Amino acid sequence: MNQLTICLVICVLTVISYAWGKLKMGTTALLSMVAFVVTGCIEPKAAVANFSNTNAVMMLSMFVVAAGFNRTQFVKKCASSVNHIARGSLTMVMLGYVLITIILCQFIQSSMVVFGIMAPTLAASCEELNIKPSKVMFPLVIVCIATISVLPLGSGATVFAELNGYLQANEYTVYTVGLMDSMKARLPMLIAVAVYVIFFAVRFAPDEPQAALGELREKKVTKSVLPPFQEKAGYLIFILVTLGLIFQKALGLDIWVISLTGAVLMVVTGVLSEQEAVEAVPWWMGFLFIGSLTMGGALTATGAGEAVGGVLAGAIGMLGNKYLIGLVFFIVPFLLTQVMMNRSVMTIFIPIAILACKSMEANPVGIIILVQCACLSSFMTPMATPAVPMCMAAGGYDLKSLIRQSLLPAVLLCAVNVGWIMTVFPM
Template sequence: MNTLTICLIISLLTVISYVWGKISMATTAMISFAAFVITGCVEPNDALANFGNSNGIMIMSMFVVAAGLQRTQFVKMVATSVNKFSGGSLVKVMTGYVIITIILSQFIQSPLIVFGIMSPMMAATCKDMNINPSKVMFALGIAAIATCSAMPLGSGATVSAELNGYLQANNYTDFVVALTDPMKARFPVLIVCAIYCIFFATKVAPDISVAATADENGRRKQEDQKPLPPFQEKAGYIIFILTTLGLIFQQSIPRSIVAPAWMICMVGAILMVVTGVLKGREACASMNIPMYLLFVGSMTMGSALSASGAGAVVGDFLAGMAGKVGNPYIIGFIFFLVPFLLTQVMQNRAVMLIFIPIAIQACKSMGANPVGIIIMVQAACLTAFMTPMATPAVPMYMAAGGYDLKNVMKQSVIPAILFCVVTVFWTMTVIPMY
């Protein structure tokens, strides 16, 4: 039995266990982690490196930063103000939070960070409105994921340059991706995503009780705590604001005078403890270790699938199929759907590295314009949100909403179909292949 077959079997069993739910997701992730190493699908040192992955550090750090903000009175004041302004209307609440999330997603390239910034205030608003976080956290999560870098602002301004780099590397420079082409292709999805998250996502979200999403005694202890002294109260605000500003402007400040995103998050977390906003044990308790282990297991699965060549096999098959299909809309549908599905179990960057060159070569052989196709491939990889393997933001919103994989999958079906249909139809119309 070759490595590819073994890797696929382990991956299938892992996903089945996640859906089955009889074994905790963290335990399943670690069993999967060990299986990939023991069978040789992943080198031991490569697997071990996933425990120190920068996204994992950001997840843990943002949990602490968020807990520090929640310890202050700021989130309570925000929640009270939002509730007063909305008049108790969940639609108005979602409108404000979703719009702010989409704006932040244009300047911060990581949906994980955007969600980490917004979720503490959303959680406080839920508490003030007496609704469970499970009704809103999925919507907030996909708003951060599906709209990331959709506009030519901040990190989004580099998308066209990256795609042109792929065209040059594959010697197909007859076509050029303009600065506004990615926005032209993705803007309708941004609008559809906003409308769905504001008006419809909360209606199909599960209503999971607070007792099921967090330890009840721990929550009571937090509620019974006295307000922070003035210094710690102000420190909590300042640290959170500076962390947020550092992440927003991190891409535009010269690298020589700014730390990477994971370091900004870690420093923010450390300062929350050093300044006394959180006690050491409170900071440790805020880190969701099961979700971190799920993240590590997911990264390991993605690495194994990439190393096994599974993505390349699928990609080569698609290229051959595209050459036989004459309808541009069907070709577009194939090159969006397959990367979208594959990114649910592989790292999005790895899928892009495989599929964008394949899409370019397929278009080159047909003498077609590849611009719309490669924008769709990238969009498909960036908007994966159906499993914890898709992007680090998913484990974070699963923790915030108390979701298991079944909850996430059920909520994902409608937006996945919407985004696929809108993206393919619109992009193939405004940026045609012929």
């Protein structure tokens, strides 16, 4: 077997092991990582480098920051205020958190960061209402992932320039992407996601956690009230970390530096003890993320993504219907980005979309925005994006419960995006 085939076989076996559940997910991730290295699907140096990935550092640091925030009374007071305004209605609670999350997603180009900010308070709100975190964490992460950079604010204001860069690189500048085009294309999807999460998603979420809970929610153990200094320090650090992540580019700091600094300050100021900080980190989730990075790297290194893209490009000429073409360009990247980094998938499929449209002398604007939508909507597997493992730890989901909740919103995203975008941006 060639390395491409070996890589795909390892990927399939890894997914089977996740679904089987006999091995811990972190163990499966590390075993697949070893398999990729031993079979030559990825260089050892590239695999080891994933242990120092900045997203992994940031993700694990945010658990410590959130645990410190949960030790304060501030988070309980915020949650109580939200519940008071919502009058105890879970629907109204979700409405408030969804609106705040959508706003944050326009300024912070990381679903993982937004989830890390929103999850502790939502968990506290639900605990006060005697609702398990398994009912709300996956609905929250869908919003965090699918609504990033929809509006032309913050990072969303640069989307059109990035897409025009792809057009220029592939020498097809007859058409250009306008500043408002991405919002025009994705706004119906944002509305559909918000409506689904507020009114329907919690109905399909499990009533009880299916796996061990992480520390983004408060443990149900009695803890002493923090002294005044530590109390104030806890929520001040969390607020400063949040502001730092929002204005990260203006500050000129990497997001992992901001998160790690916040985590260290939680210990230095005495909000958390060293033992509490260590216990706050779900290490299995870190191993899961590192394993998923290795899988994505192996798929890229062996050319699996390009192979899928080549087959897709060859099939496009046989499709005469614009909606069928749009469907293919959404579904294939959407599925591939569940196991590969979204940037890697975009790098492969946006040029393919442009070249396919160029050969047909068609308008590529709608298609390339559709590909972008597909790549930014990966929430079906723990390998999809770092926010998903965080969500699994916070909500206590196993792979089966994750996929079960993913199917309906995935169909919804596909139908809304393909139907709307291919109508308003005809080829």
